[in-house]
Structures are given as C-alpha cells and as structure tokens.
Amino acid sequence: MTAGPTPDARVRYAGLTLVSGILFGVGLVAFLDETVFHQLLHWHHFYDRATAEVGLVSDGLFHAASWIATVAGLFLLADVRRRGGLTPARWWGGVLLGAGAFQLYDGTVQHLWWGVHQIRYVTERLPYDLTWNLTALVLLALGVVLTIRTRPGVLSRR
Template sequence: MANVRKAAPVAPAALVLGLGVGGFVDGIVVHQLLGWHHMLSGWYPDDLHANMVGDGLFHLLCLLLVLTGVVLLNRTAPLPAPVLWGGVLAGWGVFNLVEGVLNHLVLGVHHVRTGPHELAYDLGFLVFGALLVVVGVLLSRHREPRGDRVTTSRP
C-alpha cells in the first residue's frame, strides 16, 4: 500500500493570515468603532493610557501575523481561492476561540461587552468563532473538478 499523505484541512499560510485578519477585525470593530472594550479594560477599566498601549501592542501583533501569513503565502504555489479564503476564515475563527477563551473567560483581561449580558456576548463571540472555523475548513476543502477538459485555441 502506498504511503499517501493527507492534505491539511487548511493551508497554514492562509490560517496565519486569518489569525491576523481576525485580530484586526476585532480590534477595529469592537475596540475602536463600537467602543465596547479595550485590550486591558477588564484589568484597568479607568486607565485609558494603559488600554491604548494594550490596543497598540495587540494591533502590532496582528500586523506581524498578517505579514507572516503573506511571507508564507509567497513561499507556496498560488492557492485556489476557496483554499485561501477558507483558511483565512478558519484562522479568524481560531483567533476568536483562543482570544475568547483566554482573554474573556480565563484571564478576564476584557469581555466583548461588559454589563448585564456579559457572558452572553462572550459566548456569542465563541460560537461565531466556531462557525468561522467550520465554514473555513469546509470551504478550504472545496476542490475544483479536475475533469479532463481539453482546451483548443482558435486562430
């Protein structure tokens, strides 16, 4: 029996790119546009300077992840669009799951939105992350049909 290597569920380069994109979406939408929290608002609720520095360091990490993903993409053959975007969505979902469990539930660094429904927002963030992973993995496994199409050129 031949030794057949199974393909990864998502392309690693696209996954890393998605981690950074997911962080940027979270930081831009939730931190800046909606103003629901800052990176350290659970630990330093009244210290705007500490929270701005925390947000800045968080965005720097996101930038490094995106740049790493781009470098990794440039070292591979071009990915089909479903594989690329599926990996990006899966990476975004992994970001949500890791960030949501660690920062929201375990460490209490911040919550998605503080207040009476704090846990519901945190759990919703995790559910959204899980959905992104599932959709991303399914999309990245989509393969174009490899029919034996013969193309002819016309003069």
C-alpha cells in the same frame, strides 16, 4: 512571471498555503476586533485590568501583532503563488480556520478564563459571549470543511 498551479506544486505547497491563510485569518480578525470593538465602539481594550493608559498601550501592541500576522500571511501567499502551488480554496479554508480559532481563543480564554477584558461591559454579558463564540465556531467549521476538501490527497487526484 507567475507559474500556473500544477497538481504537484499544489500538493507540495498545501501546508504553506494553509499556514498563509491561517496567519492572514488571525491577523484579519484581530485587526477587525481591535478596530471595531476597541477604537470605534470603545467597548474594551486588549487589557482592561489596569489603567486606561495601559489599555491603550496594550491595544497598540495588539494592533502591531495583528499586522505582523497579516503581512506574514500575505508574504507566504505571494511565495506560494509565485511557485505555482496556490490552491485558493485551501487558502480561504486557512483564513477561516485562523479567524475562527483566534476568535474562539479570545472569547473563551481571554474573556471567560483569564478575564483580561469582556466583549462589552454590560450587566447581561451572555448574549455577547454566545454571539462571539458561536460566530467563531461557524468560522472554524467552514474552515475545517474547506481544509478537508483541499487536503493533499484530494489535490493530487485533481
């Protein structure tokens, strides 16, 4: 039986709710990246600085890691919900934070700094990089807004 959410439980589990959402958000956006850009469009592999075989293996490891994060996030979500501490808006804030943070990390560190792969191998990469990183910033901003609006001090007054 699932307990209904109570203000005390929502405050007590606010951090775990956020971590659950972040893990799910990271896993979800990584899964979408790997499925759409790696498998369907064939734009790049997780690691493109070696052979195609190494690229495929790196995609498989990336895919496995994304599912581990997704499943871990969902297990935490189920636990928080079972304990009556779920604040759905806080969880969605975490999802957006995780998705945006992963995408910004991917777009800046992996694409631009380390150069392990590009979004798409074309002469004019700037539109792709800008779209990728601006989307990440929008996701992060929305996640920050939801997270602030559902912080424990606010939850205890509801």
